[in-house]
Amino acid sequence: MCTVCGCSSGNLKIDGQAKDHMLDQPHDHSHDHSHSHEHGHDHHDHEHSHGHSDDHDHDHDHSDEHTHDYGQGPAHAHAPGLSQARMVQIEKNILSKNDEYASTNRAFFNERGILALNLVSSPGSGKTTTLCRTITELQDKHVCSVIEGDQQTANDADRIRETGAKAIQVNTGKGCHLDGHMVGHALGSLNPTEGSFVFIENVGNLVCPASFDLGEAHKVVILSVTEGEDKPLKYPDMFHAADLMLLNKVDLLPHLEFDVEKTIENARRVNPGIKVLQISSTTGEGYGDWINWLEATLALATTGHNFKNTAEKQTDVEMTAVAE
Amino acid sequence: MHEMSLCEGILQILENESEQKNFKKVKKVALEVGPFSGVEVDALKFSFDVVMKGSLAEGSELIIIDMPATAWCMQCAETVTIKQRYDDCPSCGSAQIQVTAGEELSIKELEVD
Numbered sequence: 001m002c003t004v005c006g007c008s009s010g011n012l013k014i015d016g017q018a019k020d021h022m023l024d025q026p027h028d029h030s031h032d033h034s035h036s037h038e039h040g041h042d043h044h045d046h047e048h049s050h051g052h053s054d055d056h057d058h059d060h061d062h063s064d065e066h067t068h069d070y071g072q073g074p075a076h077a078h079a080p081g082l083s084q085a086r087m088v089q090i091e092k093n094i095l096s097k098n099d100e101y102a103s104t105n106r107a108f109f110n111e112r113g114i115l116a117l118n119l120v121s122s123p124g125s126g127k128t129t130t131l132c133r134t135i136t137e138l139q140d141k142h143v144c145s146v147i148e149g150d151q152q153t154a155n156d157a158d159r160i161r162e163t164g165a166k167a168i169q170v171n172t173g174k175g176c177h178l179d180g181h182m183v184g185h186a187l188g189s190l191n192p193t194e195g196s197f198v199f200i201e202n203v204g205n206l207v208c209p210a211s212f213d214l215g216e217a218h219k220v221v222i223l224s225v226t227e228g229e230d231k232p233l234k235y236p237d238m239f240h241a242a243d244l245m246l247l248n249k250v251d252l253l254p255h256l257e258f259d260v261e262k263t264i265e266n267a268r269r270v271n272p273g274i275k276v277l278q279i280s281s282t283t284g285e286g287y288g289d290w291i292n293w294l295e296a297t298l299a300l301a302t303t304g305h306n307f308k309n310t311a312e313k314q315t316d317v318e319m320t321a322v323a324e
Numbered sequence: 325m326h327e328m329s330l331c332e333g334i335l336q337i338l339e340n341e342s343e344q345k346n347f348k349k350v351k352k353v354a355l356e357v358g359p360f361s362g363v364e365v366d367a368l369k370f371s372f373d374v375v376m377k378g379s380l381a382e383g384s385e386l387i388i389i390d391m392p393a394t395a396w397c398m399q400c401a402e403t404v405t406i407k408q409r410y411d412d413c414p415s416c417g418s419a420q421i422q423v424t425a426g427e428e429l430s431i432k433e434l435e436v437d
Contacts, residue, residue: 085351085435085436085437086347086435086436086437087433087434087435087436088341088345088347088433088434088435088436089432089433090337090341090430090431090432090433090434091430091431091432091433092337092341092430092431093429093430094330094333094334094337094355094429094430094431095330095333095429096337097333097336097337098333175326175329176326177326179329207362208326208362210362211326211361211362211429232410233410236360236408236409236410237360237362237409240360240409240423266410269409269410269419270409270410272420272422
């Protein structure tokens with residue numbers, strides 16, 4: 001966003017038209033205009049009709065021939081707009097607090113040889129159905145537990161528990177994503193066993209969860225074929241953050257006009273390294289590859305760990321009872 | 325979408341820094357924001373004023389420093405400036421580019437009393 005006139009650039013689009021702001025000019029804003037406040041705004045090469053009524057709070061001192069040289073003060077300000085007075089250099093990432101919690105979670109997983117996966121998608125792409133089937137297929141050989149994130153209700157955790165796996169529901173309330181702190185708390189109650197799978201089902205949202213590290217080994221993004229081929233382009237941050245994309249509901253392909261190749265191409269555009277598996281969580285199609293990926297990735301997570309009595313630990317009494 | 329909680333994160337950082345660096349009032353906050361940070365700056369500015377109310381940074385000015393997004397083009401073998409993650413290389417048109425910067429979301433510096 002332009003700090004001088006307040007117009008947005010890049011992120012905000014109105015009806016598909018970027019409020020393009022010539023980002024290649026790194027906003028030097030020399031402001032050699034004569035302050036007749038007509039604001040020609042020749043840096044806007046777009047057409048919009050709102051006539052720029054943005055409040056221009058030009059309350060700065062105009063005695064300096066309008067050169068706006070922010071570097072003149074004795075304290076030598078680095079950022080435009082900051083000057084003279086006492087400066088404090090911080091260079092601190094705003095998400096650093098979340099990153100600290102995420103690191104603690106990651107250390108927790110590493111110490112116990114646990115594979116933690118953060119499952120992200122839009123609502124309705126089949127995250128919970130995929131999880132239920134996945135757990136059912138893994139259960140004979142592995143222990144799985146689940147942290148369920150939803151804004152409200154414990155419905156999903158109940159569905160997971162029906163498979164026999166342990167599940168904790170986290171309701172984010174007004175929140176649009178899980179954060180490192182919530183997951184840390186959930187891990188305290190979940191107490192997952194060594195060498196097991198922990199699936200974190202994030203809130204159905206392709207925007208915010210991309211920015212919040214939970215301490216997982218991989219983000220896995222689920223996209224269903226009933227959504228659009230251009231989802232990876234519409235929500236590039238998420239597809240960039242994920243290491244694996246599950247293209248779900250492929251059993252419906254015969255009934256849809258959905259271009260699988262195009263979708264994969266779009267995903268690779270935002271993330272050249274992304275792996276793609278085509279699955280159907282209803283029919284089990286493609287689950288061979290998905291389970292192979294899970295087991296291979298778990299093998300990496302457990303490498304170097306020497307679990308004693310793993311077998312005993314993994315046979316959680318309560319869970320066997322439910323499974324029977 | 326989560327701009328409000330980001331501002332709460334900013335306030336936490338300000339409070340911690342005020343103890344460490346011994347200041348009582350924050351007058352300006354300079355923030356580096358990359359185009360891929362997932363933040364809508366208008367929403368951030370709005371939340372900022374609301375969250376800072378009653379704190380050491382009440383009424384402070386939020387200054388946004390737009391950071392450029394860059395990528396490494398494998399064909400050109402050099403760093404290029406892009407606008408979207410899915411952009412092709414602006415010089416050669418190749419799609420083989422990897423984003424190298426643009427996710428910045430950090431407090432760069434403060435003006436304090």
